[in-house]
Amino acid sequence: MATVPLIQDHDASTEVQAVFDDIRATRGSDFINNFWRALAHDPELLRATWDRLKVVMGPGTLDPLVKEMIYIAVSTANGCSYCIHSHTAAAEAKGMTPEQHGELLSVIGMASTTNALVTGLQVPVDSAFEKDGA
Amino acid sequence: MATVPLIQDHDASTEVQAVFDDIRATRGSDFINNFWRALAHDPELLRATWDRLKVVMGPGTLDPLVKEMIYIAVSTANGCSYCIHSHTAAAEAKGMTPEQHGELLSVIGMASTTNALVTGLQVPVDSAFEKDGA
Amino acid sequence: MATVPLIQDHDASTEVQAVFDDIRATRGSDFINNFWRALAHDPELLRATWDRLKVVMGPGTLDPLVKEMIYIAVSTANGCSYCIHSHTAAAEAKGMTPEQHGELLSVIGMASTTNALVTGLQVPVDSAFEKDGA
Amino acid sequence: MATVPLIQDHDASTEVQAVFDDIRATRGSDFINNFWRALAHDPELLRATWDRLKVVMGPGTLDPLVKEMIYIAVSTANGCSYCIHSHTAAAEAKGMTPEQHGELLSVIGMASTTNALVTGLQVPVDSAFEKDGA
Amino acid sequence: MATVPLIQDHDASTEVQAVFDDIRATRGSDFINNFWRALAHDPELLRATWDRLKVVMGPGTLDPLVKEMIYIAVSTANGCSYCIHSHTAAAEAKGMTPEQHGELLSVIGMASTTNALVTGLQVPVDSAFEKDGA
């Protein structure tokens, strides 16, 4: 259960309804997932989060599927179950194949191991990796 | 400073030298970064880590640059400074542009926020995201 | 399910019962939540944890509600669902309004983003932030 | 060293200069800390991050010092050294006393322990903490 | 629910069946837990993970029960519920007593607190802890 009520359409304020309408129009779907219904308990936070998400996950220099895979990687490292479920579904909707999913998990697993080994060994950064003048 | 000595070539055992040789041959570079020199204090762990990394980061269904960006995403969420430096350098060597780097950071930052909001709100997973029969 | 049995009152040893009695007297409520019933499998750990919690969350220089919000912030960053539920309930019992809850989540979300951006960018600490002589 | 160059004023584009000007005006100080100079390598991310931070950390229902302490709590749990230094300096500038700092750390330390104990014990959420209809 | 189907024996490919057979033979039990059934959606990842786990958790210089307790410690810090349940069960099967479990949790809890205090205080490493020449 959430720590706040999930706002249903009939309970949505005008501000919340406006964001829900934009989510539906942007996604071309009537479905509003629970994250937005929970965030709706704070209309300003709902609006700010949706407006930023629309920009960040919108058209840019990275492929939309690549962005979803990066999102899954961060969500996995942060242990966010909801986020892993929602972005894995989004990645599959954008064409992620089982082979790509397995390879994504392989990279996440590899990075998790080497992150831990580097940290346990406290490896100093090689000067070759330092930016001149940075 | 590392919690173990960094093994230099003249101190490398035959097993360690064999892995260093494979790293050099695979990368087409004489440079062995500190991670491998620290891992070399345990030749079996060095071998197992390198052998797996070579497979995971080698040819597959995901683009090599995409794999480096996923690696940066996990390393950032895990707070591994060394890994962020080494894989950012690797991503740049594979052609990551400043625009792609900025967009990668934007996705990582966005995921970090929504991970925290979802967790703080304890949002229940929508049944729409559940795999039938999974 | 817990990894240990939850100790019910009729199964409580004298040591455990003494801690349960102190929790009830301190809180002015008969309710003992599952955390303490699980900890009770190790009476010494139960006693040490309760004794310290009573001091840390007791009267001091910070407002009791502020302490609960700090507790929620840490628990969210650490992904502890149980802790988020129990301390959100405690914060509401201490008067946290929906507006304050939304603002708390906004700060937690903001910090999570900038923590990730700073880490991904490996920003060096400004000398202005260093304590002289520290 | 950062993974990107730190943009100095004489290298700032018009967009970047506009954000730097707003930071200076808002804070009433000429000092621009390294976080903004690193973010400036992506003007859009710099602008979005600053605009949101100004709202979140601006006037609201929570005391400005309380917001800084929540920021320190999240940054500590996430292990962001830069963020801990910059927000501890900000909290002190807003009047945090050594006693309040010690008490903040005591709460962070307590939450970190109980988060770990709850997780290791896998304590189930008490129904008393569940929101009706949430 | 998992983000992938859990492969049952009758759906297992020859490669997957071979790993399941090795797990059964190595453990002397017919039981295959869900982790392996989920990993089986990527036979190469299943094989690599099992082969490495068999070496790492196999005979060495550390006691098998000690290895399980270290596994529980890492899984607790990483918040992996499944891993905590499976390795706590494994530790109990290897003879972990309730007293040892409580003491393990006490150390995990203590480390979690001091990790947070050290991070919040940004304590510099004592030169006495630095390895000469490392």
Add this chain to the structure above:
Amino acid sequence: MATVPLIQDHDASTEVQAVFDDIRATRGSDFINNFWRALAHDPELLRATWDRLKVVMGPGTLDPLVKEMIYIAVSTANGCSYCIHSHTAAAEAKGMTPEQHGELLSVIGMASTTNALVTGLQVPVDSAFEKDGA
């Protein structure tokens, strides 16, 4: 640099000096590491932390070296550099061999990978791992 001054002996209050004396007597060494000198800015927190550490790391059902290895495992997963350095030094002082150190890191690395894979796959807990009546 620390976020607080490191208290030197000549600046120590009577309460702080009493804890420093107990650390020296307990360890049979004159050396007081920076963690305690930083904590000393809050004498109550210093006392509570030291008193608990002395109990948790003192004689019990687990071997002192095993406790140090568990401490290293948690500190590595939490990314606490100072803690990794200090407890690796402590483990070596208690007899940890390079082979044991390598094996400890191998288990930490393995757990880090499987934690990430389980999380990314969202593997449901097997009923076989659930405690009856828990």
